[in-house]
Amino acid sequence: MAILKTKNLTKKYGDFKALDGVDLEVNEGEIYGFIGPNGAGKSTTIRVLLGILKATEGEAHIFGKDAWEEAVEIHKRIAYVPGDVNLWPNLTGGEVIDLFMKLRGAKQQTLREELIRKFDLDPSKKCRTYSKGNRQKVALIAAFASDADLYILDEPTSGLDPLMERVFQDCVLEAKKNGKSVLLSSHILSEVEKLCDQIGIIRQGKIIETGSLKELRHLTRTTLYMETRVPMKGLSEVKGVNDVVGKAGGVSFQVDSEHMDEVIQYASSFGVVKIESAPPTLEDLFMRHYEGTEASTHLGGGQ
Incomplete structure (x- = not known):
């Protein structure tokens, strides 16, 4: 059953098409890897899904609801982590986590404490003192401590060290085990390779290939x-x-x-x-799509 579905999703800025007919489908209990270079359209797609941007054309539905018209209802069942988290500087990390959990009606204090320990976060420090990596940890703990049905993660491990990336991967797999769905936008190809059931490659606003890793390996x-x-x-x-x-x-x-x-x-x-x-690795697959193009030099981050 499809939890998230877009059809012919298009977003124009004047004559420029940031998204050009994007079709996505994320099923229940599935981890979907959404990959592409900087400026390919990953974050624009996610902003449309979150109801932050209105699509110029096409449809976007989550839980069968329109992503723009019914954004408030949808947000009750999703958790979102961006690639660059901004927090209230005068609150502590623990206070921010509690605030997000309260907003979602989550009461899983045991899980909260377990995640704080796993991510090695000091929740008593003010957010203004946190490094980028620690700000990401706060957002990830708040997300995984909530009982969301769909996790939308946009470059979520940006700023995390390899040990914390492993903790993140364990959390994603645990969510899948519990029947949750995940849309993971990433440029860390090894991460996508380890976690994802389905992969969509986006380039210049268009989905150029989609399928399981096994299906896509014919390209590598x-x-x-x-x-x-x-x-x-x-x-x-x-x-x-x-x-x-x-x-x-x-x-x-x-x-x-x-x-x-x-x-x-x-x-x-x-x-x-x-x-x-x-x-063959996903890196091989990815590079072959961008071989000989300027895009192949922009794998360092993603929007």
């Missing part, structure tokens, strides 16, 4: 290292082979997944002694 290249009895000749001429590099005793190269069978058959004629394979 597998890295192989081979040693053969007889040195392989003409490998770089074989269809689907890329980036051939001779190494001591063998050769390293990349293979387009759809040509793997032909490449293995070709190599076997030279007497394969050793073969090592590294599965």
Whole structure:
């Protein structure tokens, strides 16, 4: 069952289309990874979903309700964490968490304390003293301590160290285990790869590919290292082979997944002694979409 659905979602600023016919679908109990480079339209999409921006064309529904017309009702059942959290400077972290929980009617004090411990946050400090990472922790604790049905997370681990990223990932998986849904906008590809059931890649306001990681891996290249009895000749001429590099005793190269069978058959004629394979990553998939474009240099953050 679809918890979140957009159809032909379009947002124009004059002649510029920030979103150009975006179709998204997040199902119950699913973690959906929403990825794309800086300026691709991720945060604009999320602002439309939150009822902050009104779409120029198209539809956006959450829990079957219109994201613009029924935003107040929708917000009772969602938790949102932006990539750059601003907090009340004179309140303590604990007071802000309590305020957010009270607004949502959440009463899970035990869970609150457990999350504060897991995220290693000092809740007694004033928010003005917090680093960016600690401000993110406050927002994440408040979100996961609430009993939301849908978590909308826009670059939520920005500013967190790797240990805290792991804690965040555990929280997301726990939410999924409890039947919750998550829309995760991220440029940390390893994070998306570990967590997400479905992935949507957005570029210049358009969804250019969507599916499970398994379905999208047809777009990627597998890295192989081979040693053969007889040195392989003409490998770089074989269809689907890329980036051939001779190494001591063998050769390293990349293979387009759809040509793997032909490449293995070709190599076997030279007497394969050793073969090592590294599965393609989301990074490979992502870079192939942006190969040769200016966008490939803007993976450092996302709007």
